[in-house]
Amino acid sequence: MRIRKGEERGMRRDLWLVLLVMAVSAGMAAAANIGWHKMDWIRQPRPNSKSNHADVAVDPTTGRATVESEPELTLEQLHELLRDGSTRFVDAREPHEYAAGHLIGSILLPASAVYANIDRVTTMVAPDERIVVYCNGRRCDASHVVADVLRNEFGFTNVTIFHGGWEAIEAAGETFHDCIVTGGNGS
Amino acid sequence: MTRGTIAVLRNTVAWLAALSVAGYFVYAAIPKIVDPRQFALDIRNYRILPEQLVNLAALYMPWLEACAAAALVLPATRRAGAVLVAGLLLLFIGAVSYSAFYLGLDISCGCTGKESTAAGWWTIIRNMMLLAGTAAAVWLPVRGPSPRAAKFEMLTPQAAQTAG
Numbered sequence: 001m002r003i004r005k006g007e008e009r010g011m012r013r014d015l016w017l018v019l020l021v022m023a024v025s026a027g028m029a030a031a032a033n034i035g036w037h038k039m040d041w042i043r044q045p046r047p048n049s050k051s052n053h054a055d056v057a058v059d060p061t062t063g064r065a066t067v068e069s070e071p072e073l074t075l076e077q078l079h080e081l082l083r084d085g086s087t088r089f090v091d092a093r094e095p096h097e098y099a100a101g102h103l104i105g106s107i108l109l110p111a112s113a114v115y116a117n118i119d120r121v122t123t124m125v126a127p128d129e130r131i132v133v134y135c136n137g138r139r140c141d142a143s144h145v146v147a148d149v150l151r152n153e154f155g156f157t158n159v160t161i162f163h164g165g166w167e168a169i170e171a172a173g174e175t176f177h178d179c180i181v182t183g184g185n186g187s
Numbered sequence: 188m189t190r191g192t193i194a195v196l197r198n199t200v201a202w203l204a205a206l207s208v209a210g211y212f213v214y215a216a217i218p219k220i221v222d223p224r225q226f227a228l229d230i231r232n233y234r235i236l237p238e239q240l241v242n243l244a245a246l247y248m249p250w251l252e253a254c255a256a257a258a259l260v261l262p263a264t265r266r267a268g269a270v271l272v273a274g275l276l277l278l279f280i281g282a283v284s285y286s287a288f289y290l291g292l293d294i295s296c297g298c299t300g301k302e303s304t305a306a307g308w309w310t311i312i313r314n315m316m317l318l319a320g321t322a323a324a325v326w327l328p329v330r331g332p333s334p335r336a337a338k339f340e341m342l343t344p345q346a347a348q349t350a351g
Binding site for chain 1 (some may be wrong): 220250251254266270271291292293294295
């Protein structure tokens with residue numbers, strides 16, 4: 001197929017215009033978000049070392065996100081919380097992972113659909129009640145996403161992340177056998 | 188129907204298509220520009236981009252949508268705007284197909300901020316309709332005769348021969 005000279009010139013002009021529009025968009029985005037790299041509103045990958053966990057919270061006076069360290073919740077403490085019954089557990093994994101196994105009584109709130117399912121938490125849990133959020137393990141981000149939304153957008157004041165996640169619970173074996181549901185049985 | 192009427196009709200439909208698609212793109216871009224954090228969460232939920240690129244995409248894409256919409260409306264930049272709008276729509280269709288159908292995620296499409304519908308068939312159908320509107324905005328318009336051609340049409344055959 002032959003392209004006429006005039007058409008070729010037109011296509012070249014359109015290509016330059018496409019690049020120009022893309023560059024203008026980038027300029028406008030940059031101008032509108034100067035200092036975006038300092039914002040904590042979108043979590044960056046975190047180091048996996050035990051001592052270096054940090055979570056984002058919102059300063060109520062300024063409304064800006066601040067980074068504060070959170071003490072690590074151990075397996076023993078988690079077991080104690082499960083037994084005393086005063087804590088709500090939120091499972092931030094996907095429905096099929098939840099169906100394969102989860103903590104008894106935990107509420108499924110997948111990070112991929114937090115807003116669609118937030119009623120599950122807001123209708124059952126008081127804002128000052130203690131909530132422990134977990135996902136698969138240290139490398140997953142779902143618990144952080146869910147914890148951020150619960151704290152920053154729905155006003156839950158006592159949200160903790162169990163960083164070890166489901167992997168640590170499974171690895172603990174017998175200790176948790178009476179606190180977990182496997183194979184899609186129960187809630 | 189005369190050729191002139193058909194041309195006017197085609198141009199009107201093309202303008203309406205361009206304005207509708209551009210209007211939707213601006214309507215979709217505004218909540219994302221105002222609340223990029225929400226859009227970043229929506230992008231992340233698709234599980235396509237690496238974490239490091241989520242911020243950047245959330246900041247850049249709404250502005251690209253708005254600028255592409257403006258380019259689509261202006262006659263001089265309509266084809267370039269259409270290329271960008273069509274590219275974005277194909278990207279969205281691909282992303283929804285991958286995350287909602289292939290990965291099976293129950294996620295918000297993130298199309299219009301917090302009030303977005305779930306990613307699924309309706310998102311794909313809507314994007315296809317916008318794609319058709321974009322195509323109509325580019326291919327329907329009938330170009331009027333150039334001033335030189337019009338001048339030739341008005342001349343008698345002899346005069347045209349002389350002028351040519």
